[in-house]
Amino acid sequence: GKVLRIQSEQMRLRRRQRAEEKAQQAPVKMLFPMIFLIFPSIFLVLLGPAGFQIVRSSALRGVTG
Structure with missing residues (x-):
């Protein structure tokens, strides 16, 4: 019994x-x-919406500016 317990x-x-x-x-x-x-x-x-706004604002500048 003692040997099995140790093992x-x-x-x-x-x-x-x-x-x-x-x-x-x-x-x-x-x-x-x-x-x-x-x-x-x-x-x-996290950064997708900010990137989308940057692209959108630069595209609008190209159309209006």
């Missing part, structure tokens, strides 16, 4: 250590998708 504790410790290692690597692995997929869409939503 199970060692297995739990190894599993916990692997989980912690993977948890530390997760932000690094998420960086690439965030930079190339999420941030551009956020910038488009």
Whole structure:
């Protein structure tokens, strides 16, 4: 019984250590998708209306000015 208890504790410790290692690597692995997929869409939503107004006002200047 004691041997099994020691082995199970060692297995739990190894599993916990692997989980912690993977948890530390997760932000690094998420960086690439965030930079190339999420941030551009956020910038488009935030800066799109301003860009649209700039284009619209410059087009109106060309017509009226």
